[in-house]
Amino acid sequence: MPLNKDPQGGGSNIDGTKNKMYCSYCYQNGQFTSEMKV
Template sequence: METIRTSKFCQSCGMPMKKDPQHGGLNKDGTKSADYCSYCYVNGEFTFKGNAKEMQAFCKEKMIEQGSSKFLAWLFTRSIPWLSRWRTKGK
């Protein structure tokens, strides 16, 4: 039986995949995405259409709304531009 490698973090928003209630987004064919969470990826398309900097701001705001400190929100979102979704953009 073949096991599918799953990213430890969503490669769009950086959220730990184990925190995703759906355990991954859905590809166009209905299979689970190994790289993107269910908040970022639905039916083979990204739900957030902005750029990496805008994604950072969006995620920081959501984390603060959910009770995280501004410092922790900054800390956990600072690596978003280096996630695979954003690194491959424009190549």
């Protein structure tokens, strides 16, 4: 998801800070939300 469309403005790091590299649906609390294999 493009970060400009993310309602939370990005994911979250383990310390609670915002992570602008990944969206909030993919990255929460310093971890990816699901295991994806490519």
